[in-house]
Amino acid sequence: MARLRVINVVVAGFFVFQTIFLLLIYSKHTVLPYTDTKPEKVHLLIISSWRSGSSFIGQIFSQHPDVFYLMEPAWHVWVAMFQNSAKVLHMAVRDLIRSVFLCDMSVFDAYLPERRNVSALFQWAVSRALCTYPACSYFARDDIANETSCKTVCGKNPFSKVEESCNTYSHVVLKEVRFFDIKVLYPLLTDPSLNLKILHLVRDPRAVVKSREQSMKALTRDNGIVLNTNGTKVDDVRFDVMREICRSHVQMYETAIDKTPSFLKDRYMLVRYEDVVKDPLREITQMYEFANLKLTTKLKSWIYNITHGKSSGSKRDAFKTTSRDAANVSQAWRSVLSFKKIQEIQSVCKAAMNLLGYQLIDTEEEQKDMTMDFVLPRKQYDFRW
Numbered sequence: 414m415a416r417l418r419v420i421n422v423v424v425a426g427f428f429v430f431q432t433i434f435l436l437l438i439y440s441k442h443t444v445l446p447y448t449d450t451k452p453e454k455v456h457l458l459i460i461s462s463w464r465s466g467s468s469f470i471g472q473i474f475s476q477h478p479d480v481f482y483l484m485e486p487a488w489h490v491w492v493a494m495f496q497n498s499a500k501v502l503h504m505a506v507r508d509l510i511r512s513v514f515l516c517d518m519s520v521f522d523a524y525l526p527e528r529r530n531v532s533a534l535f536q537w538a539v540s541r542a543l544c545t546y547p548a549c550s551y552f553a554r555d556d557i558a559n560e561t562s563c564k565t566v567c568g569k570n571p572f573s574k575v576e577e578s579c580n581t582y583s584h585v586v587l588k589e590v591r592f593f594d595i596k597v598l599y600p601l602l603t604d605p606s607l608n609l610k611i612l613h614l615v616r617d618p619r620a621v622v623k624s625r626e627q628s629m630k631a632l633t634r635d636n637g638i639v640l641n642t643n644g645t646k647v648d649d650v651r652f653d654v655m656r657e658i659c660r661s662h663v664q665m666y667e668t669a670i671d672k673t674p675s676f677l678k679d680r681y682m683l684v685r686y687e688d689v690v691k692d693p694l695r696e697i698t699q700m701y702e703f704a705n706l707k708l709t710t711k712l713k714s715w716i717y718n719i720t721h722g723k724s725s726g727s728k729r730d731a732f733k734t735t736s737r738d739a740a741n742v743s744q745a746w747r748s749v750l751s752f753k754k755i756q757e758i759q760s761v762c763k764a765a766m767n768l769l770g771y772q773l774i775d776t777e778e779e780q781k782d783m784t785m786d787f788v789l790p791r792k793q794y795d796f797r798w
């Protein structure tokens with residue numbers, strides 16, 4: 414009897430062990446519902462608006478060796494159909510980014526000539542992935558890419574390299590300034606073939622206007638599309654485009670936190686450009702965490718260099734920003750814009766500014782008083798949920 418009991422205990426123990434083992438295996442599998450054994454891909458969409466620091470944030474992702482990055486692929490949609498409104502083009506833009514996320518580059522057949530090289534893509538050379546192996550064999554995959562040298566040696570590669578390269582990455586990151594409504598993205602958020610995360614980048618509208626005024630001509634066609642002018646180019650002198658941009662920030666933010674649909678949970682993160690400028694490493698670490706990316710030693714060193722003025726020779730605004738004068742740069746609008754203009758922008762963007770922690774300036778004295786900071790500290794605005 415005693416011997417039988419011992420055997421029973423052994424058998425029971427074995428069954429318990431086996432059950433736990435099977436449960437472990439099973440739970441591992443349920444974490445990956447859409448693939449067999451490969452880790453799940455991440456599709457990150459950086460949504461921003463013109464002149465809000467999104468090229469800089471795009472670079473932060475582009476240089477990561479696990480990321481296939483494209484800047485503004487929907488530029489091609491807007492150029493091809495410039496007589497339409499942003500609202501009408503939303504759907505074509507959504508279809509395009511869905512295909513690109515899935516590395517199906519045939520979607521560009523609609524917008525590019527049949528015979529084309531990598532260089533046919535808008536701003537292709539800011540994509541580290543298109544400048545390194547396997548898209549371009551001159552540079553190793555984990556090299557920090559240099560836009561200038563990339564342009565000279567990688568542009569003539571056949572367009573098929575875009576797709577080939579994309580397929581080798583765990584992360585596809587796209588940056589777009591052409592979404593004004595987060596609901597347009599719902600079908601992608603619920604699409605089982607995608608694992609979409611949205612990084613919403615905003616910036617003080619007053620700083621945005623200052624920057625937009627420096628590149629006014631370049632924005633007139635896009636302004637026309639935002640304002641639905643049937644192809645007529647316009648200057649945004651009355652801040653109608655700014656009104657639309659600010660309205661869209663409110664819509665996205667409120668939808669994502671107040672009326673969060675279940676499929677948006679843990680898939681939305683809001684970042685203020687000013688916070689990135691103030692403490693780049695902290696903010697970048699959090700953005701990487703959100704995207705399931707690891708900060709490598711090399712990237713850390715590169716980020717330190719570009720935020721401390723040891724720039725890569727690129728002429729982009731963002732790269733000229735050093736942390737020493739970061740506060741100075743994000744305050745520059747205060748000495749450039751007239752008080753009257755500041756009031757106009759504030760009146761158009763009031764709701765967004767209240768929501769995002771950008772305080773209104775009430776008097777010209779406040780505008781001049783550089784001891785005052787009109788960006789509320791980040792801790793009062795913790796944007797993760």
Ligand SMILES: *[C@@H]1O[C@H](CO)[C@@H](O)[C@H](O)[C@H]1NC(C)=O
Nearest residue numbers: 528529530532568569570571
């Ligand atoms: C693409 O690159 C090849 C060289 O590899 C060149 O002969 C051809 O003209 C290029 N095509 C276009 C459309 O730029």
Ligand SMILES: *[C@@H]1O[C@H](CO)[C@@H](O)[C@H](O)[C@H]1NC(C)=O
Nearest residue numbers: 495496497641642643644645
């Ligand atoms: C838009 O402009 C084109 C010419 O550029 C014109 O043929 C068309 O009728 C215009 N559409 C509207 C709705 O005004």
Ligand SMILES: *[C@@H]1O[C@H](CO)[C@@H](O)[C@H](O)[C@H]1NC(C)=O
Nearest residue numbers: 557711712714715716718723
């Ligand atoms: C950063 O700068 C230092 C000194 O100029 C240089 O040695 C290092 O290679 C740079 N790091 C990267 C990743 O570019």
Ligand SMILES: *[C@@H]1O[C@H](CO)[C@@H](O)[C@H](O)[C@H]1NC(C)=O
Nearest residue numbers: 559560561562724725726727
């Ligand atoms: C980038 O490439 C250009 C041209 O080849 C060169 O002048 C510049 O020094 C490079 N920058 C870096 C950081 O390597």
Ligand SMILES: *[C@@H]1O[C@H](CO)[C@@H](O)[C@H](O)[C@H]1NC(C)=O
Nearest residue numbers: 741742744745746747748783
């Ligand atoms: C930025 O710094 C420069 C000199 O360091 C100064 O002349 C300028 O007034 C500063 N601008 C702002 C907006 O603080």
